[in-house]
Every structure is written in structure tokens, then in C-alpha cells.
Amino acid sequence: MQQSALSEAGQRDLDIVELLQGGRHEAAFERLAERYERKVYRLCCSIMRDPDQAADATQESLLRVWKALPGYDQRASISTWIYTITRNRCLTALERRREHESMSDPEIEQAAEAAGAAASVGTGSHPAQDHSGLLRELVDALPVHYRRALTLFYYEERSVGEVAAMLGQPEGTIKTHLHRARALLLERVRALGLGDVKQWLEEAV
Numbered sequence: 001m002q003q004s005a006l007s008e009a010g011q012r013d014l015d016i017v018e019l020l021q022g023g024r025h026e027a028a029f030e031r032l033a034e035r036y037e038r039k040v041y042r043l044c045c046s047i048m049r050d051p052d053q054a055a056d057a058t059q060e061s062l063l064r065v066w067k068a069l070p071g072y073d074q075r076a077s078i079s080t081w082i083y084t085i086t087r088n089r090c091l092t093a094l095e096r097r098r099e100h101e102s103m104s105d106p107e108i109e110q111a112a113e114a115a116g117a118a119a120s121v122g123t124g125s126h127p128a129q130d131h132s133g134l135l136r137e138l139v140d141a142l143p144v145h146y147r148r149a150l151t152l153f154y155y156e157e158r159s160v161g162e163v164a165a166m167l168g169q170p171e172g173t174i175k176t177h178l179h180r181a182r183a184l185l186l187e188r189v190r191a192l193g194l195g196d197v198k199q200w201l202e203e204a205v
Contacts, residue, residue, distance in 0.1 A: 012079075013032075013035075013077065013078035013079065015031065016028050016031055016032050016035075016078055017074065017078065019031065020069065020072060025069050025070060028069060029065070029066050029069060032065065032078065032082070033062055036079070036082055037058065037062065039079075040058050040061055040062065040082065040083075040086050041054060041055065041058045043083060043086050043087070043090075044057040044058050044061065044086060044090055047087065047090040047091070047094070048090055048093065048094065053093065053097075056093075057086070057089055057090050057093050058086075060089050060093075061082075061085055061086040061089045061090075064085050064089060065082055065085055068085065092159060095159055095161075096158070096159040138185055138188050138189065139151065139181075139185070141188070142181055142184060142185070145177055146177050146180060146181035146184065147181070148167060149163055149167065149174050149177040149178055149181065150177070150178060150181040150182075152166060152167075153174075153178055160174050160175060160178075
């Protein structure tokens with residue numbers, strides 16, 4: 001029964017395999033995307049539980065499928081191969097989302113917002129700018145090893161594992177760098193004069 005199902009799956013996508021064997025990767029991908037894009041999206045929805053994030057994961061999954069097409073070795077059916085890539089992409093996205101949620105620091109964000117509000121009315125020595133711009137300026141002033149880790153994690157939305165691989169360091173080291181980078185950011189935001197964030201917000205409006 002299982003062998004029959006696999007055979008049916010193989011027969012269904014035989015046209016795609018033949019295109020790949022003929023070196024017609026673009027045509028194979030167009031047919032593959034037409035046949036599987038909706039199915040991939042449904043799988044992403046079931047894992048991500050968020051339509052917008054599922055749409056992003058669908059596009060990222062199809063992009064990975066496109067890049068991997070030349071290496072497809074037929075050890076699994078096309079459908080199984082696509083769903084495996086999609087599932088891995090979704091799980092990576094979920095892991096990244098959990099890491100960002102667990103490593104978020106509302107106090108830093110609130111302090112940076114207060115700093116931006118204060119600057120916009122001419123308070124302090126910084127020119128008027130939004131709080132995200134001020135926060136990026138402070139990030140750029142961090143020690144290089146902290147700045148690299150924090151930039152990859154927050155601005156390029158890499159997971160801790162991806163940052164560790166890109167920088168050639170253990171994941172524990174990256175987590176330490178992120179923790180210390182956030183502590184330095186908070187310290188420097190407060191050095192602007194934001195002793196009590198709520199008080200500064202009241203004075204800025």
C-alpha cells in the first residue's frame with residue numbers, strides 16, 4: 001500500500017522529473033510552483049498559525065526549492081521533498097520568532113522611544129530623529145563583536161544558530177553577546193538623561 005502510494009506520487013510528478021533530467025530547471029520549477037504553491041501555503045498555515053507569516057514562509061520555501069532543484073536526487077518523491085523543505089523552513093521561522101520574543105527587552109524599546117520623543121522637541125544634544133534611528137545609532141557605537149551579533153539577530157532576523165554559524169562562534173557565546181549588547185544599549189539610553197522613562201515621556205509631550 002505504501003509502495004503503491006509512493007508510485008502514484010512519482011507518476012504524478014513524472015513530468016517535472018523529466019524536465020529536470022533534461023536540464024530544463026526553469027520550466028520544471030514553473031510547473032512545480034503551479035502544482036504545489038497552494039499546498040505549500042496550507043502546510044505553512046498549519047504550522048505557523050498566522051496567514052501573513054505563512055505567506056512569507058511559502059515564498060521562502062519555494063525560493064529554497066528553486067535553489068535546490070539542480071540537486072534533487074529522486075530518493076524521495078517531489079512532493080515529499082518539497083514538504084520537507086517547507087516544514088524545515090517553517091520550524092526555523094518559529095524558532096526565530098520564539099527567540100525574538102524571549103530576548104525582547106521592552107525597557108530598552110520604551111527608553112529609546114522616550115529618547116526620540118525628547119529629541120524631537122529639542123531636548124538634549126541629539127538632533128531630532130525617530131527612536132528607531134536613535135537606537136540604530138547607539139547600536140553602531142557598540143563594540144564590534146556585540147554589534148555584529150545584534151545586527152544579524154535583530155536587523156537581519158537571523159536565528160541564534162544562524163548567527164553562530166555565520167560568525168563561527170558557539171551559540172552560548174552569541175547569546176551572551178546579545179545579552180551584554182542589550183544591557184549596554186539600555187545603559188547608554190539612560191546616559192542620555194532618561195532616569196525615569198515615564199517621566200521623560202511626560203516631559204517630552
